[in-house]
Amino acid sequence: MLRVELEAWREILSHACRSYPDEACGALLGLREQEERRVYEAVALSNVWPGSKRNRYRVDPLELLRAERHARQRGWDVLGIYHSHPDAAPYFSRTDLEQACPWYCYLVVSVRDGAFAAARCWQPNDELTSVIEQAICLPFGDEQEETCQEY
Ligand SMILES: [Zn+2]
DSSP states (O other): OEEEOHHHHHHHHHHHHHHTTSOOEEEEEEEEETTEEEEEEEEEEOBOOSSOTTSOOOBOHHHHHHHHHHHHHTTOEEEEEEEEEETSOSOOOHHHHHTOOTTSEEEEEEEETTEEEEEEEEEEOTTSSOEEEEOEEOTTGGGTTSOGGGO
C-alpha cells in the first residue's frame, strides 16, 4: 500500500498539471511502516529526456541525489518515483519498466486535458521483467475526478 499525504499529493497534482502536455516526474519521500509506504513529501525533478517529453521522461540524476539527501536529513527515504502520463492511462509502459529501479515503487498519474484523471502504483520485480500493482490511498478519495485547479 502506498499512502500519499495531502501536501505531497497536492504537489504531485500541481506539478503534473503545470507540466502538461509534457510528462512530469519527481521523487516520493517518506517512510516504510510495515506493509505501508507513507509519502510525506513529493519533490519535483526535471524531466531531462532529450527528445519529446510528451510520452517519455528521465529524472535528473543530480536532482534525485539531492532529494535522497533531503530525505535522509528528515529521517526518511526516497520510496519511489512519480511521473505523469499526459492524455494516457496510468499504466506502466515497457519503457517505464526498462528504466525502473527495483527498490522504488512507481506512481503513475494520468492527466487528461490538463486535469487529473487517475493514478496507479506499480512495483517492478528484481529482474525488471514485470510489475505488480500496489494499492494506493490518496487524500481525496472519491473526489479524484476533480480538476487540479480546484486543489
Ligand atoms: Zn510512463
